[in-house]
Amino acid sequence: MECYTDVVPKFSVIIPLIPLHDIELKRIFEILSHEQYLIEEIIICRSETPSKKIRRIENKYRKYARFAKLNTRVILNSIEEHAWDGTNRNRGIEDARGEYLAFMDADDDYVENRLSILAGVLEDDSISGVLHSYSDENLSEKALKNDFDLERIEYSGEFSSDLTIPLMCRGENVKIHHAHLTVKRLEVQEHFTGIFPGADTEYCKRIVMLGKNIAYCPEQLSSWNRKRNLRYKIRLLKRKFSLNY
Numbered sequence: 001m002e003c004y005t006d007v008v009p010k011f012s013v014i015i016p017l018i019p020l021h022d023i024e025l026k027r028i029f030e031i032l033s034h035e036q037y038l039i040e041e042i043i044i045c046r047s048e049t050p051s052k053k054i055r056r057i058e059n060k061y062r063k064y065a066r067f068a069k070l071n072t073r074v075i076l077n078s079i080e081e082h083a084w085d086g087t088n089r090n091r092g093i094e095d096a097r098g099e100y101l102a103f104m105d106a107d108d109d110y111v112e113n114r115l116s117i118l119a120g121v122l123e124d125d126s127i128s129g130v131l132h133s134y135s136d137e138n139l140s141e142k143a144l145k146n147d148f149d150l151e152r153i154e155y156s157g158e159f160s161s162d163l164t165i166p167l168m169c170r171g172e173n174v175k176i177h178h179a180h181l182t183v184k185r186l187e188v189q190e191h192f193t194g195i196f197p198g199a200d201t202e203y204c205k206r207i208v209m210l211g212k213n214i215a216y217c218p219e220q221l222s223s224w225n226r227k228r229n230l231r232y233k234i235r236l237l238k239r240k241f242s243l244n245y
Contacts, residue, residue: 009098011099011118011182012096012097012102014092015042015044015045015104016045017047017106018046018048019048029068032070035112040072040097041096042072042073043091043092044061044074044075044077045077045091046078046079048080048082048083049080057076075095084194084196093191096185100118101182101184103180103181108134108222109139109222111139111140112141113145114132114222118217121215124150127215128184128188128207128213129212129215130214130216131176131181132182132222133175134175134222134223134224135222138223139220150217151170153167154208155168155209160206161202162205167204181207181214183214190203
């Protein structure tokens with residue numbers, strides 16, 4: 001494990017979660033273990049969690065962490081009600097203590113050095129946050145640390161809730177998929193709204209409209225795994241119709 005001191009900027013990693021995605025934490029913890037020296041805490045914001053099951057779930061997460069050789073503190077923030085991913089993340093924002101808030105989704109894939117690249121971008125005091133690109137295909141394990149040019153994201157709309165007007169960078173539309181925005185906690189204290197889908201897009205637009213400097217990183221640091229999400233949809237249908245679930 002790499003050595004670190006308290007002067008190293010730390011991430012609070014916030015992961016919204018529904019029960020069907022518990023198993024995905026095995027893979028996410030393995031990814032995060034490669035950069036745990038950069039992580040203050042991992043906050044799992046789980047919905048649909050009966051209070052009588054909390055201890056069993058916490059033990060399961062500890063087992064996942066041990067298997068991944070992840071020594072970082074893992075916090076379970078749970079509620080019994082159903083919640084969208086954006087409103088789940090809000091509880092993580094409230095609890096976070098790290099310098100940076102790094103949002104992740106359990107059903108995405110990520111490069112192993114994602115946090116290192118983001119930390120390098122956020123060393124610039126003029127930048128309040130960074131939105132990175134993503135791939136529709138499979139990723140390599142690590143992304144290249146190129147001397148890429150960062151550009152400020154712009155929004156020409158009048159209302160952040162208008163999802164038809166895109167964010168722009170260098171005259172091109174900026175794609176937003178899941179939680180690919182990382183922000184400095186003390187500079188950006190905004191919360192997600194309850195809209196679905198589109199909470200991530202609205203959140204990014206609102207921060208840009210507040211005048212915060214949100215940089216765009218062209219590196220593809222994550223991907224949406226279509227096969228994994230197909231398996232999730234099958235499990236969801238099985239649960240709905242009580243088929244072998």
